[in-house]
Amino acid sequence: MHHVDILHVIGDTPLVELRHLSPRPGVHLFAKLEGRNPTGSIKDRIVREMVVEAQRDGRLSPGDRIIEASTGNTGIALAMVGRALGYPVRIVIPENVYPEIPRTITAYGAEITYVPSELGVKKAIDVARTIAADEGWFMLDQFSDPVNIRAHYEGTGPEILAALPHVDLFVAGLGTGGTLMGVGRRLKEANPETRVIAVEPHPGYQVHGLKSLADGFLPPLLDYNVLDGKILVRSGHAFRGAAQLIQREAIFGGVSSGAVLHGALKAIERLPRGNVVLIFADSGWKYLATDMWTQPPADHEEDDLDDVIWW
Ligand SMILES: Cc1ncc(COP(=O)(O)O)c(C=O)c1O
Incomplete structure (x- = not known):
């Protein structure tokens, strides 16, 4: 088999x-x-490709932690890929996403940071960037990484x-x-x-x-x-x-x-x-x-x- x-x-x-x-x-x-x-959405495709590419070109190394801004599915996919490959994960999401999303992210063992609903995903991206810079997290960055398109x-x-x-x-x-x-x-x-x-x-x-x-x-x-x-x-x-x-x-x-x-x-x-x-x-x-x-x-x-x- x-x-x-x-x-x-x-x-x-x-x-x-x-x-x-x-x-x-x-x-x-x-x-x-x-x-x-596997996690029930199209985002598994891009997250796997972006993480593997970052490992390949040396931006991501064992022991690193990965952060991302998401309205849901990318966060869930990253929580899964991080768990599968051994990277701690933190997801920044607006408060007004549907409640099953943070629950699923948590089930896969990732952390969540909320931004106020009215500030939206743009603010979630800014917050994730700031945390990445200040605390040394690797930011996946689905909104800017051309590997998203390539997948x-x-x-x-x-x-x-x-x-x-x-x-x-x-x-x-x-x-x-x-x-x-x-x-x-x-x-x-x-x-x-x-x-x-x-x-x-x-x-x-x-x-x-x-x-x-x-x-x-x-x-x-x-x-x-x-x-x-x-x-x-x-x-x-x-x-x-x-x-x-x-x-x-x-x-x-x-x-x-x-x-x-x-x-x-x-x-x-x-x-x-x-x-x-x-x-x-x-x-x-x-x-x-x-x-x-x-x-x-x-x-x-x-x-x-x-x-x-x-x-
Ligand atoms: C359920 C759902 N539909 C559509 C999209 C849009 O896909 P894309 O980010 O490739 O434009 C997303 C991603 O944000 C999603 O989670």
Whole structure:
């Protein structure tokens, strides 16, 4: 029998067709199920690559400690990789992330530092940088490290092309931009006509009229030339998308999967035919305590939901 360790079962996720959600016979929707990774999200891919690369080029050595700013999935993935390779881990997250996220990070044995909700992920990055500089932690830095993009250019992208050689439209959520840049570039190399659409959480408004996480924050890895369009999605749309996904396709996706589905269905409103690939970055488990599947919110409830960081 062949035995592998946990870091070798990252990637090679399935691409499944969404037969019931396709709006017309010539349009084929395919979803890459990233919830199938060890910690349940696409972020296992980039964290493994960034940590291994840092070991390889000598930025990270045995005995070092690793810190990172995250809204959730990267923190969970790093807590796992750190535990697997023996590095202590500390994650800086805004207070308004969904509660299962810090619980999972803690379960993997990592420490957590919170920043106030209204200061968002931009502040989390600043705090992580300061701790890294003052206390000598190695900062992983998913928002700036091009290895984030490379993990998708060399992994996620080729996996999609191996399963589906002709892609007309690619739709994924925008956080660091790593997925969109890495997969987008690889797909456009294979077929320059492939269009790449980013789905972004609606910034929303938080306490005292301060704007939320994304405001004034341009992900450094993002090159707008790779993008052909951007769709802003509110939490309510994302929740209803996730409900639609499990009801129609029996696929248990997370909030950003619901958002990507909503965005993709908008993007293909006038598409007569073609192959469309969607990234479902995680599955629904960590959002199970919400009512999103049983009682998707009505329109007027959406503003409150937008105060939580979902991806
Ligand atoms: C659930 C989920 N969806 C989408 C994204 C966006 O991915 P990326 O950082 O590659 O842009 C993330 C990462 O922040 C995520 O955790």
